[in-house]
Amino acid sequence: MKSTENERLLQTPDSQAAAFERVRQAHQMEATEDYVELIDDLIHSLGEARLVDVAERMGISQPSASKTIARLQRDGFVTSEPYRSIFLTEKGKTLADRSRARHDVVFRFLLAIGVPESVAEQDSEGLEHHVSDETLAIFERIIQQKKDESAPDESS
Amino acid sequence: MKSTENERLLQTPDSQAAAFERVRQAHQMEATEDYVELIDDLIHSLGEARLVDVAERMGISQPSASKTIARLQRDGFVTSEPYRSIFLTEKGKTLADRSRARHDVVFRFLLAIGVPESVAEQDSEGLEHHVSDETLAIFERIIQQKKDESAPDESS
DNA sequence: CGTGAATCTTAGCCATGGCTTATTTTATGA
DNA sequence: TCATAAAATAAGCCATGGCTAAGATTCACG
Numbered sequence: 001m002k003s004t005e006n007e008r009l010l011q012t013p014d015s016q017a018a019a020f021e022r023v024r025q026a027h028q029m030e031a032t033e034d035y036v037e038l039i040d041d042l043i044h045s046l047g048e049a050r051l052v053d054v055a056e057r058m059g060i061s062q063p064s065a066s067k068t069i070a071r072l073q074r075d076g077f078v079t080s081e082p083y084r085s086i087f088l089t090e091k092g093k094t095l096a097d098r099s100r101a102r103h104d105v106v107f108r109f110l111l112a113i114g115v116p117e118s119v120a121e122q123d124s125e126g127l128e129h130h131v132s133d134e135t136l137a138i139f140e141r142i143i144q145q146k147k148d149e150s151a152p153d154e155s156s
Numbered sequence: 157m158k159s160t161e162n163e164r165l166l167q168t169p170d171s172q173a174a175a176f177e178r179v180r181q182a183h184q185m186e187a188t189e190d191y192v193e194l195i196d197d198l199i200h201s202l203g204e205a206r207l208v209d210v211a212e213r214m215g216i217s218q219p220s221a222s223k224t225i226a227r228l229q230r231d232g233f234v235t236s237e238p239y240r241s242i243f244l245t246e247k248g249k250t251l252a253d254r255s256r257a258r259h260d261v262v263f264r265f266l267l268a269i270g271v272p273e274s275v276a277e278q279d280s281e282g283l284e285h286h287v288s289d290e291t292l293a294i295f296e297r298i299i300q301q302k303k304d305e306s307a308p309d310e311s312s
Numbered sequence: 313c314g315t316g317a318a319t320c321t322t323a324g325c326c327a328t329g330g331c332t333t334a335t336t337t338t339a340t341g342a
Numbered sequence: 343t344c345a346t347a348a349a350a351t352a353a354g355c356c357a358t359g360g361c362t363a364a365g366a367t368t369c370a371c372g
Contacts, residue, residue, distance in 0.1 A: 011277060017215030019281040020190065024360085026282055027183070031329075034176065052349060059173030064330055066351065071328080083337055083350055110291065113298060119290045121167060125175040126182055130282030134275045135266065142269060180330085187359075208319060220360055222321065227358080239320055239367055 023130065030129045031068060033099040034058070036077055039086055040096035048085040102136060103128045109139035112146040179286065186285045187224060189255040190214070192233055195242055196252035204241040258292060259284045265295035268302040 011019070038057055042049040055065035069086060072078045077092035088096060106128045110120035131139070167175070194213055198205040211221035225242060228234045233248035244252060262284045266276035287295070 013209075013212045015274075015277070016213045019278045020213075021215045022278055023186075023282040028328090030179075050349080051351095053169075056169045057172045057176075059177045060329085061331065062350065063332080063352085068329070114294055115291050118171075119288055121171070122175045122178055123286065123288050123291050126179040126286030127283055130279065130286065132275055132279050135271050135279050138270050184358090206319080207321095216359085217361065218320065219322085219362080224359070 026129045032072060032075070032077060033095060033129065034125075035068060035072055036088060036092045036096040037099045037103065039078065039088055040093065040100070043088070049087075050085050054086070099128070102131065105136055105139050105143070106131060108143050112143045182285045188228060188231070188233060189251060189285065190281075191224060191228055192244060192248045192252040193255045193259065195234065195244055196249065196256070199244070205243075206241050210242070255284070258287065261292055261295050261299070262287060264299050268299045 035054070035058075038054060039049040042053050042057075046053065051062055051065055051069065054069070055062045058065060069078060069080065072092070073080060076089055077095060078086050078088055080086040103124055107120055107124040110124060111117065115123065191210070191214075194210060195205040198209050198213075202209065207218055207221055207225065210225070211218045214221060225234060225236065228248070229236060232245055233251060234242050234244055236242040259280055263276055263280040266280060267273065271279065
């Protein structure tokens with residue numbers, strides 16, 4: 001029985017490979033989600049999403065932003081005429097809403113467990129893409145618990 | 157005052173850009189950390205780390221694994237002779253230890269808040285790279301709290 | 313001890329997502 | 343209106359991290 005000679009690998013190769021595969025999948029969607037979320041924010045706060053603002057807020061050069069926007073357009077998340085601002089398609093808007101919802105849950109969860117706001121802002125940006133639906137639901141439950149604790153009398 | 161015409165962008169462009177930059181930095185280290193952690197696990201459980209096992213557990217082809225291992229070697233995390241197994245350098249071992257420690261904290265934190273083990277296994281794989289030290293410390297505190305709750309009398 | 317299977321490497325492909333430099337287009341204001 | 347500044351695009355670079363197909367090496371066993 002070789003498997004007992006030293007216990008360290010708890011997972012089977014398959015389940016471990018599946019976990020990594022899942023992470024890779026998440027990565028593929030990350031940029032897309034971050035961009036549509038940001039574009040939606042820009043539209044709501046500034047009235048339109050300009051490439052220059054996207055680039056600034058992503059912290060990358062305009063050409064880099066432009067290339068990714070082109071991919072988003074190719075994949076049906078945004079539309080934009082040359083030299084004009086960027087619009088979300090229905091598909092893009094839907095994804096943006098979903099992403100922001102997740103982002104908010106993660107952010108509020110971190111606050112609820114005592115993470116300082118500035119740190120929670122930073123961390124939630126990275127974490128949001130890697131939280132499963134099941135874990136997200138638990139996050140929500142805990143947010144609610146904390147809310148109930150601090151304001152016990154708000155039934156209905 | 158343009159900034160009040162619609163509130164949605166809570167963060168300044170700079171801090172938002174910094175958060176994304178931080179995520180990109182984390183991504184750069186992700187593969188490295190996952191590999192050294194896995195290699196360390198393989199060495200401890202099987203006695204050595206073979207490329208074929210790394211590839212299997214990462215869920216990728218051998219040539220892909222080989223290419224990444226070459227990068228890790230270039231960057232001083234591992235050593236390996238052609239057609240021989242893979243060893244961690246001191247630098248690699250140190251990183252592996254740190255990574256597993258983080259991974260464990262995230263994993264046990266998820267368990268502590270009620271995430272099922274199989275989900276916690278999957279999620280912790282993706283989350284570990286995006287949790288700041290500050291948040292990680294809070295995770296540890298909560299793990300300890302839950303432990304105290306379920307076993308109140310273990311002072312010393 | 314030699315051969316076939318397993319393992320590993322090489323070569324070459326692709327997409328993503330960064331970058332710079334240079335050019336084109338648009339917008340602004342004197 | 344027209345010159346200049348700002349914004350966007352184009353072209354071309356690089357690294358990462360996937361892949362397949364094909365070749366080299368090692369290992370194990372008959």
